[in-house]
Amino acid sequence: MIRSNYLARINCFQPIPCNPCETSCPFGAILIGEDITNIPVLDITKCRGCGICVAACPGIAITMAMVTGGDKDYVAIPYEYYPLPEIGDEVTVVDANGNELGHGIVEKLKKPNKNDPTTLVFVIVDSSITKSVVGIKKYIVKDDPIICRCEEIFESEIINAIKKGDRTVDAIKRRTRSGMGMCQGKTCNRLIANIIVRELGISLSEQLPSSKRPPVGVISIKELSQEKS
Numbered sequence: 001m002i003r004s005n006y007l008a009r010i011n012c013f014q015p016i017p018c019n020p021c022e023t024s025c026p027f028g029a030i031l032i033g034e035d036i037t038n039i040p041v042l043d044i045t046k047c048r049g050c051g052i053c054v055a056a057c058p059g060i061a062i063t064m065a066m067v068t069g070g071d072k073d074y075v076a077i078p079y080e081y082y083p084l085p086e087i088g089d090e091v092t093v094v095d096a097n098g099n100e101l102g103h104g105i106v107e108k109l110k111k112p113n114k115n116d117p118t119t120l121v122f123v124i125v126d127s128s129i130t131k132s133v134v135g136i137k138k139y140i141v142k143d144d145p146i147i148c149r150c151e152e153i154f155e156s157e158i159i160n161a162i163k164k165g166d167r168t169v170d171a172i173k174r175r176t177r178s179g180m181g182m183c184q185g186k187t188c189n190r191l192i193a194n195i196i197v198r199e200l201g202i203s204l205s206e207q208l209p210s211s212k213r214p215p216v217g218v219i220s221i222k223e224l225s226q227e228k229s
């Protein structure tokens, strides 16, 4: 089986103001340009398959693939949930719409940046689906309710975070991403506070209010000055 290098695959098709992929690539292989709402373009002649952009992308919109020419290929997928899969585990891989494509076997795990929690999960998949794979379906445990619907955080993850020492809604948010979705914790913050109270035997009044950072759009002074009253 021929194993060449991994190459980045950019699955980012919306004109959003974002460019960490371009600025993080040490080899200048991704071009967005001055207008950071441009769609990123990969120069495959420069990509070395280091995975740095995969971890740097806040939208989890980059994967890497190594095409072998055989029955099986290798895909590197960013994964930010806990627990991480283990080498040899069978995982369900999905396309950009979340549709299940089939199963893959975890070959290895790697953190491209030790200061970034994103882990790359390297998965062996059938070559027939390589092009479509963008993610791994999160393992769903029966009787384990989702607490944060935006970020798909399960009750067991909240309890694990508490066991690791998190005692506030904000601390759990930093570890699990709960409350970081579009609704900014409208429902889950209250549920998480109650889980903390239940697990630690403390009173609700001991819980600090959590911080909220709703999405904002940048507006220039020029645009403001031209606003019609």
Ligand code: SF4
Residues within 6 Å of the ligand: 007, 008, 024, 025, 026, 027, 028, 029, 030, 042, 046, 047, 048, 049, 050, 051, 052, 053, 054, 064
């Ligand atoms: S994988 Fe590495 S070399 Fe390739 S585009 Fe990403 S950061 Fe650049």
Ligand code: SF4
Residues within 6 Å of the ligand: 010, 011, 012, 018, 019, 020, 021, 022, 040, 056, 057, 058, 059, 060, 061, 062
């Ligand atoms: S960092 Fe990710 S989301 Fe942002 S422009 Fe690059 S590929 Fe798209």
